[in-house]
Amino acid sequence: MDKKWMSADRLSKEYENGVLEFVKFAVEQVKDPSRMKCPYTKSKAKDKGIAREIESVASQKEIPVAKKTEISKRTGAKKKNPSKYRACLHTYLETTDISDGCVRLIPMDGAIFGFEYAEPLGKEDFDQILYHTQLSVGVINTYMRYLYDKLMGPRGLEQRFSFLNPMKTNLTEMIRKPDEVRTYVVERFMADTDREKLFFLPFNTGDGGHWLLVAINPFKEIVYYLDSLHNDWTTYPAMKTIVDTIIQTVRAQRKIQVPKRKANNITWNRVECPRQRNNIDCGYYTLRFMKETLLMDRTDIPSDYFDEYRCAYYSKDQLDEIKEELCQFIIELQVL
Template identity: 30%
Template sequence: MEEIGASCVSLYIRILYFQLVKREISHFFRFVEPIWLSNVGSTEEERVEWVSKRMIDSNPGQMWLLPYHKGKHWMLIIIDFDHQLCYFLDSLHNFPPDEIKSLISRVFQHLRTNNAKTEEVAWRTVKCPRQPLQSVQCGFYVMRMMKDFVTNEFSMRWLTSNCGGKNYYTKDEINEVREEWAQCVMDLMSTT
């Protein structure tokens, strides 16, 4: 249960994407690479441009998942593009940081030049499963929340009911994500 980086989360996004393709529902969900939200080595303008280019081809009804890393902590943003609504999930139960709210607001402003929508971006803080205090499990919690959201038959109901009312993840639930990730790494290693 050590701290994980963006490459681990990116690989897990790949795992989820292939699960969605297999179930023929990949058109409902899109992902943004965590590094595109990171302020390491890039300006906010560059990040706005990268995320905007990714989201410009959004289809009606698609939900966007954006894992966000600030400092040493992972959080998840789920965007309902059609309604310009951002759901913020943080396993430490913090509110959305101003810098990510500003970045997402600028992404929508950038997209509005190609779109007639004029509403402001709204934010909802979701009471999601809480990680153990003094732990570094936030990355695993973000991966598990992404999995729960995209694999749930009623994903919006799961989200708007505060992650189905789940207060924490069990060790087995976290280990399921870790094992999927490890199996993918092993599969990739065996093909090279």
């Protein structure tokens, strides 16, 4: 590929376009991703997560293939998941005005959340992905678009699953604007009354930004509660009250007759999902819960979680996978 851009002014359009072309070339052509290095990366004290990992991997002493196989068999070691897309996104962001306070807009089709809009992502959002900190609603929504584009669309899963926008359904909104929350969710539910469907509601508690997943099947009136802190729904009574009211409203609009003694008989299932081990990972866990449910293509979630994904907690590689998917998706969108 043409390398003239490397000697161009770093503030020029030529340099910016050159970095983008390099990123595309690298992620498509590199044969050994774990040893990939993006050129002209600025060195900063805070850039520990990406630069240090790349440098340490690149400087490792080569081990013969036969010896690697022997070690892997003896220890059960797994091949490390390289952070190539994070490294490339990190490099490309340095050529943009993101660090100056500018934002980029992620287009959201109306089919994803029931209304069309653009999700803004700024430096803080990108840093969350690159340096593994608590996730914002912008990052959560961007990953949900990734799931819609890469899983739901190609597999035809939009007939069985839908998303609710956490920007409109967090605890703060439920307390301050309960009528608006009810109206939004009821409209989403009533748009699909002719088929059974599971709706994903990534719920933010507002007290420090804890994320958990509420998955609702309004047709069967079942709510699945997945909290990586292993709390139950009684921790957030306002949320449960609004969800119950929404289901009852949908029931009434569908003109379903229920005996008075069973009017409040909505089933809540607490799922024994993987448990986080710190105060940061809740957002990543919530995203994996949605992804794994889509991969299983099931509108019911077992109370002890899916056999294929059951574990005490997610590994670093499993959480890094979410970040890599996000970075690759943002690069492919060409919104930077």
